[in-house]
Amino acid sequence: MIAHLAVLLLAAQTPQAAPEPAPEVAQVAAVLDRLNDASTAADGPTYFGLFTPDARFIGTDATEHWTLAQFRAFAEPYFARGRGWSYPATERTITIAPIECRCIAWFEEKLTNTSYGETRGSGVLRLTDDGWKIEQYVLSFAIPNEKSDAVVAAVRGTDAPR
Template sequence: MIAPILALVLAAQTAPPASPPPTSDASPEAEIAAVLDTLHASAAGADGAVYFNVFTPDARYIGTDASEHWTVARFRAYAEPYFSRGRGWTYGVDARTITVADIACRCVAWFEERLHNTGYGETRGSGVLRLTDGGWKIEQYVLSFAVPNETAGPVVRVIAAYRAAAPAAAEQAAEGEADAAIDELDAGFDRAANASERQAEAAAATAPR
């Protein structure tokens, strides 16, 4: 019995070490691009489980509305009711730039991307990712509108008019007149937009030629 056991021990000692687990040959930039592609694809497919898995637990999402400065938990509370009804959002990627920080760990990166959306037209996405034990995860994502400088003035005036109408609309909603409040906000938005257009036309008409 001793000889067979000794042979097994010797064989184990002289056997080549086990191969390490396979690693990805993809560059950090390619891995990050895949994470961002997953973000957009899962949003379009209303797949909340996949969508929120690309964020770190303490990530931030900054949306287009001034109030949308959300933790992942708050963002999930907002988005899950839409996802549960099969309603997502679709942003196509037109261009993207990814930069991995030039530090020893190569574990921090940032990006900016040019997007398009059926309702909002051209938009921007930007943010920061961190390399975790589970791969690259988004620490912060910022979605913003691309407003041409020439239209910034009228856009700002429309926003100001909208905010001025908000308190009255909120009071109406509190009295159970939510539909009327929304209609009033929409009407105010239209009036402000029309006024801005008339101002621009008047300025153009009186400008020296």
């Protein structure tokens, strides 16, 4: 009995390898990583090829709720000048739809950017005949709660509450 307990305690203390992520999770993560690589390289064809034709991009400004065509019209002049943007993920959570479908994924990620610091990305991907494609991408600023009143006041053009 004591030997059996010792084996159980030893097993409980032995680090277990983390389970391998589902193949779909790794595929979705690869799409999101390619998105950042393409934007960093100002590679418009690769970047926009990662979206579905009916995708939406929601940016940090209240006016940035774009169809893919509108977003492309905004971004391509930057890419044409070799100017991209980089938002590498520092953390990411990916969820794949239940077993019945496994054709929809949603994600949220912490990103870092030289100008903006920590930001957030979230969205939805759909499995297509050409692989996983981004259906919706939302980029947002991470505003600490203790600074939110001042940010709201700045957006409204008023003095921050005391």
